[in-house]
Amino acid sequence: MEIAELKCFSKVCQTKNLTKAAKELFITQQALSRTINNLEKQMGTKLFYRNSRGVTLTDFGEYFYKKAEELLKEFDAFNADISHKVEGEKKKLKIGFSPGTLRILGGKDVLELAKNHLGIDIEIFEYADKVCEANVLDETLDMAVTVNPKNESNFSYYPLMKHHLVAVVNKENPISHNESLTFIDLKDEKLILIDDTFRMPQVVLKHFQDEGITPNIYSKLSHDLNLAYEFVTLNKGVFIFIGSLTDITAYNDIVSIPIHVPTAAWEVGFIIKKDIKINQTMISFMNLILSFYKSLDIRGLDSVLVKK
Numbered sequence: 001m002e003i004a005e006l007k008c009f010s011k012v013c014q015t016k017n018l019t020k021a022a023k024e025l026f027i028t029q030q031a032l033s034r035t036i037n038n039l040e041k042q043m044g045t046k047l048f049y050r051n052s053r054g055v056t057l058t059d060f061g062e063y064f065y066k067k068a069e070e071l072l073k074e075f076d077a078f079n080a081d082i083s084h085k086v087e088g089e090k091k092k093l094k095i096g097f098s099p100g101t102l103r104i105l106g107g108k109d110v111l112e113l114a115k116n117h118l119g120i121d122i123e124i125f126e127y128a129d130k131v132c133e134a135n136v137l138d139e140t141l142d143m144a145v146t147v148n149p150k151n152e153s154n155f156s157y158y159p160l161m162k163h164h165l166v167a168v169v170n171k172e173n174p175i176s177h178n179e180s181l182t183f184i185d186l187k188d189e190k191l192i193l194i195d196d197t198f199r200m201p202q203v204v205l206k207h208f209q210d211e212g213i214t215p216n217i218y219s220k221l222s223h224d225l226n227l228a229y230e231f232v233t234l235n236k237g238v239f240i241f242i243g244s245l246t247d248i249t250a251y252n253d254i255v256s257i258p259i260h261v262p263t264a265a266w267e268v269g270f271i272i273k274k275d276i277k278i279n280q281t282m283i284s285f286m287n288l289i290l291s292f293y294k295s296l297d298i299r300g301l302d303s304v305l306v307k308k
Contacts (some may be wrong), residue, residue, distance in 0.1 A: 001042055003075055006068045008035045009047065013065045017054040046230040091281055094123045096144035098198070099223045100245045101268055104143075104161070105293065113292055118284050128197035130221070136273050145289075147199035149268040156278070158286055159269040161293055165204070165259045166246050167238040168232050172253075175238075180260035183207045190218035192228050192236035200266060204240050207264050229254060240268045256295060 011021040012032070022032040040047050047061035048141075057065060087159055102110070107124060112305050114120040114185035127135060130142035137154060147286045167186060169176045175185055187208075201220065208215045221228055225247075228239045232254045270286050272278060 003037055003041070005035050006072055007023055007250075008032055009039055010065070010068055010072060012036060012048070013061075015054075015256040016056065016288055019192070025041060025266065052214065053254070072121060091119055092121045092123070093142045093281060093285060094125065094128050094140070095285075096125045096135055096141045098129045098132055098144070098268070099126060099143045100242060100266075101302045102126065105289065109292070110289070112113070113288055114285060117148075117282070119289055120281055120285060127198040130197050133271065134273055139273065139276075143270050143272045143286075145268060145270055149199065149271060152201060152274075154274050155271045157269050157271055160290060161268050163202075163242050163263075163268075164268045164289060165240055165243045165264045165266065166243040167231065167259055168241060168246060168248060168254055168256050170232050170235040170254055173238070174237060176255050176257070178257055180258045182261055182266070183211050183213065185211045186215075186240075187211070188216075190216050191235045192218055192231050192239040193220050194228075195220040195222055198223075199241075200242070203264065203266075207261060217256075 006170075008021070008025060008027075011025055012018060015021040015024065018030050018032055018036075022029040025032065036047065043060070043064065046058050047056060047062050048055040048065060055056070095103075102124070111122055111124070114122045116205070125135070125141065130140070130145045132146040133151075133155070135141040136144050145160065148159070149155055150157075153245075155258070167175075167181050173189075175181060175189070176253050178185065191204075193204060205215060218232065225245075228241070228249055229251050231237060232239050233251055243256070243258060248254050248256055263296070270289075272282065
């Protein structure tokens, strides 16, 4: 016995007419008759008396109708509860953010925008780029706002922003007088980079390789910018970082110089595991953040919006 059969039976009881019930169920009268006959065979007794005016319930049919209605109400309540639960889960997102992204977007702004505009509860996790990727792949995170992994086999990527790179240089270094730099200008410099849990070192090293240069790496650091600035203050090397996230106002002996290479950029967007069905909550969140980022006053930042 199936729920669909009980719904057909209930409709016949309500209309007391097979033709009318079939019309309201959007099935043929023949199909409805077969369903009722099948129920009667399962019960081993008649459920209806049939006559020219329609149908009436037998004594057993009255009893069966009462029980069927109770079961259908319970089933509808079960369905509504599960749907509500599913919709509630869809309104929650676990999102990873690579360091720097929340500084630009504003963690509080992200939470409030999602809640106030979309009714979405966001759980925020800050991880290095490659850790974001790993957590998206194992589905610990629904998505991440991180550097483009350029891995189409594992991720769907939706661009959000692009910020250009700078070289932080000691003022005693001759290249500190340049208005801008290229990777050729940096070929003889010792380099300070963030470590390989981030994607940016790959971008930097690839540009050196494209110029036929083997870079001289002095140090790779975790995301401790003050330590990097102190190394530059000691003239240990040149720190290559993201222009919009570089703040050296507390350091008098170093300068920040734009790297004038269009492809040398910190490209950030949304990553979602490949082949995961992207639900409406995810789409709404991405569109909201895209619109919010576009509205930010970023004229003082070395950045441009990448359109989807």
